[in-house]
Amino acid sequence: MFREFLIAGNGPAGLYAARVLRRLSRDRILVVSSESHPGYSRCLLPNVLKGEREEKDIAMFAQEWYQRNGIELLAGVKVCRVDTAKKTVLTDNGREIRYGRLLIATGADPVMPGIKGITAEGVYGFRTILHLRRMIRDLDRIDRAVIMGGGFVGLKVAEALTHRGIKVSVIEKLPRLLPRMLDETAAGLIENHLARAGVEVITGQGIIEIAQKSGRVCGVITEDGIFIESGLVVVAVGVEPNVDLVGGSRIKLKRGILVDDFMQTSEACVFAAGDVAVAADYKGGTYSYNPIWPNATAQARIAALNMLGYRFRYEGNISRNSVSLFNLPVMTGGITWEEDGMRQLVEVYHSERNVYRKVNLSPDGSVSGFMAVGDLRGVPQIFREIRKQSRRGDKLYRGSGTAALIGGSLNGCQYFIQPYKN
Ligand SMILES: Cc1cc2nc3c(=O)[nH]c(=O)nc-3n(C[C@H](O)[C@H](O)[C@H](O)COP(=O)(O)OP(=O)(O)OC[C@H]3O[C@@H](n4cnc5c(N)ncnc54)[C@H](O)[C@@H]3O)c2cc1C
Missing domain, CATH: 3.50.50.60 (FAD/NAD(P)-binding domain)
Incomplete structure (x- = not known):
């Protein structure tokens, strides 16, 4: 079988997928990235701006990592068209590259509203x-x-x-x-x-x-x-998914690139993951655009496994955010807004100490979301409770197994691969 993996995008989605592909396959992996440096963590850009880290500290993988793992990086090159009939992509430097399986992991760009002066310097x-x-x-x-x-x-x-x-x-x-x-x-x-x-x-x-x-x-x-x-x-x-490259193809969009439970797009052999993708929501029945790191990397792992021919279902997007602002920690997870039949419970509120915690309870009493400010003790446990309610129930792909797969050696991998069975 012609198996050449092409990944458009060198962010966490592209690289986490590349890592899984390399662990489980010896086929060619080519990453095409419009940015000209090795992948880095955007989440840490503010820390560099603040002066507490240097640019070199935020690289996800060093340049040698690509070489050591036989992952070819075509940096500073943009994929501008996908031809699903010919199974090729066209780049902005005029190259046509064939793929066996393509992962679109082109992320998103900031929305720049069309107000007067928006193009000014600064x-x-x-x-x-x-x-x-x-x-x-x-x-x-x-x-x-x-x-x-x-x-x-x-x-x-x-x-x-x-x-x-x-x-x-x-x-x-x-x-x-x-x-x-x-x-x-x-x-x-x-x-x-x-x-x-x-x-x-x-x-x-x-x-x-x-x-x-x-x-x-x-x-x-x-x-x-x-x-x-x-x-x-x-x-x-806010951000807008980078979907220009699929313009003119039959790949379906729903603001971002719409993927099924296996992170496949509407076209065979083309997958998408990360901030460019609109994927199933963990509650089931709906799709959501939830551009955060943990969703991007979880989607990427699932996409890679399915690109390899396994059958792994994505557990669904779960909203979660964690930020510390002038040493005040804030975290949210799941559904933080009010929905029909939901009960909202303020568990703690000390305005003078900047501490607040509220949980959202579904009609059946289960926790569907929370927000916490100032004191995050016990919050990871609440988040785990929310996660258990994934629409996949016990058919959910084994998160810990996959983590072991990613972190472990090739020898141990087969043990953790448990294709989804309906
Ligand atoms: C300042 C900041 C702070 C953040 N903090 C957090 C946080 O605390 N927690 C959290 O969960 N998330 C955070 N995020 C969001 C998180 O960084 C993203 O969810 C994550 O980077 C998405 O990964 P991705 O690989 O899908 O996309 P991206 O990281 O956007 O990577 C996509 C890559 O594809 C390239 N590309 C685009 N178009 C093309 C093309 N046509 N051809 C080839 N390459 C292309 C882009 O240049 C880019 O390198 C933060 C984001 C920012 C900007």
Whole structure:
């Protein structure tokens, strides 16, 4: 059989898949990546911005890892088209590359809203090493920055810039910070905590224009017409999956690339994983777009196993977020918003100590989600309870087995491979 594995994307989804493929197969593995450096952790970019890590510390694997494992990396090259009939991809440097199995792991890019001034110099998304380098280069010439969006990426950047001595304003269009993760009380604790750390937080106001002088940002204008001076604007209002490469093919989209339970797209031999994919939700019956690291890597492992011809079902996307902001830990998991029939239970609330915990209970009494601020004791156990409710029940792929498979030697692997049987 013609078995050549081609992976588009060199982020965690692409690399976790490559690792599983190499453990279990001697076939050719080629990773094509539009970024020109070996894969790294985006989650740690704020730590580099903050100055507590160096760029070299955030690489996922060293350059030698690719060589040692016989994984070819075509870096700085973009896949721009997929031809599923010919089983080839076309790259932006004009190469046509054949594949036996293709994994699309092209991740996502920051959404840049179409407001006036968005292309001014000094306005960045925050997703790549290039964004990071440009921002660091700018730090000497600025003393104020605006973060557009009060989600977890925006707040991490706010913290990092504050550590660098920059005066930061976070502007969130919705009425509270972390609006998709937290309720009003939890968000209020964080807002006060940030204010004490010197961060200005403005909620319930969108930015309608980025003001510029000689092509460079000099401030932002909010919906209420307030001008906030700023030498740097970080746009952190969400991400859009990188799906351009499948344009013109028959691969189905549902915002991202739609995959089945085995991470296969609507076309044979083409799989997708990570921030580019829309996959089954753990509750069953629905699909969700949940662009976080643990979902990306779990999907990648499942995709790789299925690319190899095994039959492994994905347990489903589970929402989870964990962040520490000026030493205040925050974690959420599962469904944190209110749904029909759900009971919400505030277990702990000490406003003066910044501690809050709320759990969501399904009508049958099981925990379906939680949010915790300040004190995370017992939280991993709550998360495990939520995870047990995966729609896969005991047919769920063996998470610990797969972990052993990834970490263990080839010899031990067969033991853990337990193809899903209906
Ligand atoms: C600042 C920041 C902090 C974060 N913190 C957390 C956190 O604390 N916890 C958490 O769970 N998640 C966090 N995330 C999200 C997490 O980093 C992503 O979920 C994860 O990186 C997704 O991995 P991926 O491989 O699917 O995509 P990506 O990491 O986006 O990698 C995709 C790769 O594909 C390349 N590519 C794109 N298009 C093409 C193409 N056409 N051809 C070839 N290559 C292409 C891209 O350049 C990129 O290198 C954070 C993200 C950011 C930006």
